[in-house]
Amino acid sequence: AWILQIDSPRFIYEQGLNSLHYFSLLLVGVGLSFGALTLSVVERLVLSPVASLSRKVLQVAGSGNLSERVAVTGNNELDRLAETINTMLAALENSQKEQQTSEERYRLMAENSTDLIARQTPQGIFLYASPACYSLLGYEPEELQNRSVYEFVHPQDWSILSQSYS
Secondary structure: OOOOOOOOOOHHHHHHHHHHHHHHHHHHHHHHHHHHHHHHHHHHHHHHHHHHHHHHHHHHHHHOOOOOOOOOOOOOHHHHHHHHHHHHHHHHHHHHHHHHHHHHHHHHHHHOOOOOOEEEOOOOEEEEEOOHHHHHHOOOHHHHOOOEHHHHOOHHHHHHHHHHHO
8 A cells, every 4th residue: 555645836726825815805905995985975975965955054044034045956855855945934034024014013003002002921021011101101111111010000909910910
């Protein structure tokens, strides 16, 4: 029984190992490149437009001008959101104009009335008093502002007055 042993270099095996190392490095390189490309695309298509929309909304909010609008440049989800924000701003602007018109009518009515018209806090502090307060009470409207109604009522009547506030 003879045993034959051959000690020859195994070039194909070494070449296979080298190829496996190169393939592994190539796979890592392609993975890193794909990851960087994916991050770049996400930044460009998602994060940058969201940040831009956020800046525009903050700019409108910072100005306090409800007639300002957010620029709409395309037809994607963020642009539809910008359109919705613009619709909301328009509704707020209209509401504010209606409130101002209503306030002007109320003030005109209150200032020309011969009856005392006053706005007070729940605690009875005057916030507004119509000019008729001078002819009825002898006080200018500015003298009543930020003062309690209890200052002008006899202490014996405070219990009756406090019932009207509860």
